[in-house]
Amino acid sequence: MIKKAQLVIFFLFLAFCFARTNNCFADELSSGELIKNAKEYDGKTVSYEGELIGESLKRKEGTWLNIHDGGDALGVWVPVKVAINIHYAGGYKATGDRLYVTGKFHRSCSMHGGDLDMHAHKIITKEIGRVRPHGVSSYKQDLLKYLSGALLCLLVIFLILQKRQKLI
């Protein structure tokens, strides 16, 4: 009797696991995989990781985040109830926070006018972004100096000749 019960529990567990794997992809997927196989992942819960790029776009019912994984960027819709804590958004002056998102993937989201997007259930900050230093390299400084000198000389010659011959 106990053996039978154990067997039933075992098969129930297997069925549960099977059902879960059909709707959920625990390992994170790349933007390329998601876009390429959008029909396959449509409506499924997926995980995706990447850098937050550009400003987050706050709307009434939530916020849009655009997350780039190195291949492409995906729009992630974050409803008001899901907590987010953004430190840096990626741009010229900063590398954005690295976010790990778990949520429902849509090939053509009916709520958002047919966009390919993800609706976040949970967002974890994997790595806080940082400021990107942008110094002016010495070769650019030197090049500008030499070019300015050459331009000045040419301008002087040009103006002298123009005065003499009324060039233009």
Add this chain to the structure above:
Amino acid sequence: MILRPQINDLKIIGFSLGKLICALGFVMLLPVVIGVVFSEASPVFDFLIASELCFISGILLLLLCRTQTEIDWMHGMIIVALAWLVAAFLGAIPLYLSGHFVSFLDACFESMSGFSTTGLTLVKDLDHLSLTHNFWRHLSMFVGGQGIVVIALSVFMIKGSAGAFRIYASEARDERVLPNVISTARFIWLVSIVYLVLGTLVLGTVGFLEGLSLKRAFFDGACIFMAAFDTGGFTPRSQNMLYYHSFLLETVTVSLMILGAINFNLHYHIWTGNRKEVFKNIEMRTLGITLLITFAIIVVDLLRLNLYPQSIPFFRKGFYQLISAHTGTGYSNLYSMQFVREWGNLSLVGIIMAMGLGGSICSTTGGIKALRVGVIFKSLIQDVKQIMLPESTVLQQKFHHLKMIVLEDKHVRAAVVTVLLYFTLYSAGAICGMFFGYPFLESLFESTSAAANVGLSIGITTVTMPSALKVIYILQMWAGRLEFISIFVLLGFIVAAFKGKK
């Protein structure tokens, strides 16, 4: 018999080219202002270096090629053909200095794509590109859309009004809104700047309402305006229009793309109150019909595939790509991969047809253009009618394009020749694509997009594509923008330099 060019011919070309390059040097100072405003030091240096290089090469040409001789048609054509190549080359310098391009060829591709208002891009990591460089990408579209020569005419006087007109007309435009071509050039810029201010205000406000910060909303607004009105297709974001997730913004850009695809002369008629012209004009009618036909093709295929069962997604994805393709803009709210994986061959053919047809002449769109399609169609009707009527009947076909025009053989011949040349260009690019291993339909899509200066991509245009194909697309963008004649004259000039009689 062709005559070998004289040294004076080279001087005339070099002298005018020098002026055009100096004008480009001035234009390159505008991103410097943006760089200062947004405190981006390194990009400011990139543009100062590029601007100084423009001035140095421009002044050198002015010094070496001093001449008082007036420009004739041949010179005008060659100056324009070379000016676009030189602009793409010099415009690539600050882009390459940004460090966001794998090679100088990629920067040249981006620059040509900008000036020719195509919108295909090879920038690496666009989301981290400085605002200064981004502004330049979009400004190049604004400058290229209105015409590099138009700028030079507005800033510098080209000697003699006849010479000015020749160089102006060589840039694939013949509208003379005002009697004087220099006044026309200045009028074009006045109208464009008025539209720029209004467009930026509208797009900036929409961007702000959709969640962008005020500063970024107006920066993106100005960039999107320049690329939409000039049917370019660049955006400051790697996701193109998808970044904004905004139906409202897409609606505004649809209006701008349509405005950009309209003949500049028609804008003048609308401005001066002659709104009836919109409904009478053969171009507008043809544009309406081709838009309906291509939309019908896409509707049938998307319905068959049941990709967007609801009306708003259907409109946003289907109609938006079509308008973007037909106006030659290249804005997209789809990923390139979605075209390949989800859209059917029939809808891709619909998009290719729309891209190939293009908008109006004397607009910033590329492609065959509605007037030529309309003229060929009218001529076909005339031929059919002529056969059906008694032999003694003399039939006169007319069409309305700003005024009533009697259809003559010369109109039809010019239209057919240009259409054939465009078909050749589209096919040649597609064959080259296939040579590099890409499938037929994808090669044709990308080739048509490049040659018709559209900018929609099916995924071929990437940093990793073969360099030879990059060069081919650059040449296609160049030829498509200038509508062939000036390029043929340049080739003829080169041949004459070697084989012509002294």
